Amino acid sequence: MTDPAPGAAANVPAGPGVALASAQGRWIVLATVLGSTMALLDSTVVNVALPHIGVALGADMAVLQWTVNAYLLTLAGLILVGGALGDRYGRRRVFVLGVVWFAAASLLCGIAPNAGVLVAARALQGVGGALLTPGSLALIQGSIAAGDRARAVGLWSGFGGVGAAVGPFLGGWLVDGPGWRWVFLLNVPVAALCVPVALRHVPESRDPQAHGRFDVLGAVLGAAALALLTYALIEARSGSPLVIAAAVGGVLLSFAFVYVERHRADPMMPPDIFASRQFTAVNLVTLCVYAAFGGFFFLVVLQLQVVSGYSAMAAGAALLPTTALMLLLSARSGALGERIGPRIPLTVGPLLCAAGMLLMLRVGPDASYVQDVLPALVVMGLGMVALVAPLTATVLSSVDPGRAGLASGINNAAARAAGLLAVAALPLLSGMGPDAYRSASEFDAAFGRAMLWCAGVLVLGAAVAWTTVRTPAPGACHPQCHTYCAMSAPPLEPPRTAET
Known part of the structure; x- marks a missing residue:
């Protein structure tokens, strides 16, 4: 879905592609909707569960913030890299890897015995989200026939909107019923359905002009700067030397990120x-x-x-x-x-x-x-x-x-x-x-x-x-x-x- 190589063209098939009305076309839409809905639901249902998570784990406000931000941190820091990996190594391959990764991290969230494990698992969820999110729409654009793409994207978006609408309600029902852990465990059966559908029915696509170089340094610097600044803001009340060091380090790494992006031949963010x-x-x-x-x-x-x-x-x-x-x-x-x-x-x-x-x-x-x-x-x-x-x-x-x-x-x-x-x-x-x-x-x-x-x-x-x-x-x-x-x-x- 993203293209860190400036001016690179998409690998959109010049031929007819897969008709949306065909069985394969419907399977393609289903696979991409299931994958994107996992990540979308997770961003809406978890907030509803936060008070119950805090009480169950004996957590303070900072843990609730990290429960949300650990996921956002790795997702924001790696989403451009996830798109580049799909373009170069195969969008279906990276999409399926992201779904499996996301489901495994969700399972770890659901069985987390304490707040530390939950926050770490949420960070791993963000990595999976960065791998699967760019691929969900890119697979439609790379495989559905040109005349049907707008309609396919409309279906993808419509089902995503329905998912966004029912997500908080579903999350609340799970929290009030079987418990907050099922907010995360729900992703496992969804992934178990999505992966075989994608492997069986979704054709592989990639960008033939993409090269093998990645702006790993830029991604690491950007994510590290966000992590340090986030830590400094959440823990600022303590006023400890570590918080001050994190704030200074985050600012310095932000400048380093800008410097690296200005001087690399293939920057993540030109x-x-x-x-x-x-x-x-x-x-x-x-x-x-x-x-x-x-x-x-x-x-x-x-x-x-x-x-x-x-x-x-x-x-x-x-x-x-x-x-x-x-x-x-x-x-x-x-x-x-x-x-x-x-x-x-x-x-x-x-x-x-x-x-x-x-x-x-x-x-x-x-x-x-x-x-x-x-x-x-x-x-x-x-x-x-x-x-x-x-x-x-x-x-x-x-x-x-x-x-x-x-x-x-x-x-x-x-x-x-x-x-x-x-x-x-x-x-x-x-x-x-x-x-x-x-x-x-x-x-x-x-x-x-x-x-x-x-x-x-x-x-x-x-x-x-x-x-x-x-x-x-x-x-x-x-x-x-x-x-x-x-x-x-x-x-x-x-x-x-x-x-x-």
Whole structure:
């Protein structure tokens, strides 16, 4: 799905490819949907289980943060490498490896005896996610007939949207029923179905122009910088010399990452792609928007359970309106954005999301779902509808077509890194203590401060969009952007040729 080699073309078959209406075409879509749904569900169901995980393992707030961030850290740091491995060694091969890896790590999460093992297993899950996530859509683009690809991507996205919608509800049902460990164990039977389908029915594809060199140093430096900065933010309250050393080390490694990428022949993140002011501007908006989203979705299910007294299933189900709006209206939003340009949607969308987060300030003890929770989530969902599809389309239209996969991969990694840092920083900024989630009054006060921070970051994103984003040239937007429903990060777009 990503292409670290600047300008590399996709290995899209020139011939007919596999017809979507054929049995093999349907099997291909099923395999890719199963794989991508595993990773998508994991990013939505785990948050619902966090209070129960904390109580069961005797964990403090920092462990809950690491339960989310260990996964995001390895996923964000390695997702570009995962796409490159698929392009060069076979997308099906790397996809299947990712599914098996993800399932094995999920099993380890499900049987984790303590918080340390759980966090380590979550980091391993992120490695599996980085291997399978880029391949899910790239397999469709590399094997389905050209005339059917848009429809196949629509099916892939639609089923993914359904997965995103039912994920929190399913997670809550599992937590309230068999227990939080089944949130992770559920991935094992899904993988057991996905792997044989992929091996039997999905043809192999790769990029013949891809070479064997990888920017391993760049990937290691980027991931290490994120890890140290995340540790420094989560553990900042201790004020220990180790925290200060981690913060300094993270900043130094960030500069080292930029230096290496500027001087390598084949960098993971070529600096010259940021010569496009539009690309740079949209990525700044992405950082603001997905930082706020990451913080919001991490904290809102805790607020509903800890403060408002919702069960895990009720807290998960409470989020359904936001995803349903995304699923139903994303295509229309993409078409509208192409007609009027991205500047207005990328300005209005974050402002609506900010308004939704401010409305969440009304959600406290014994909150009414219809009067307090639902209006906030509807406004939030409308804001997400307004901005997500135009944001993706603008990313792809801001660079040469041959670099669309690279641009999308960078944008996706930026969104995940923003969410990672937000989950690390928000509890610190809002004054959450180590045991905040055990006290309704303490958590409620900190949640209110966190929503103000999130709303402020969204207003900043809207200001950046209004002052820097411009309408791309006519016809520059890729029509498949209209089919996506993406909440945790913008959708990845594989490298493509003109015919796709």
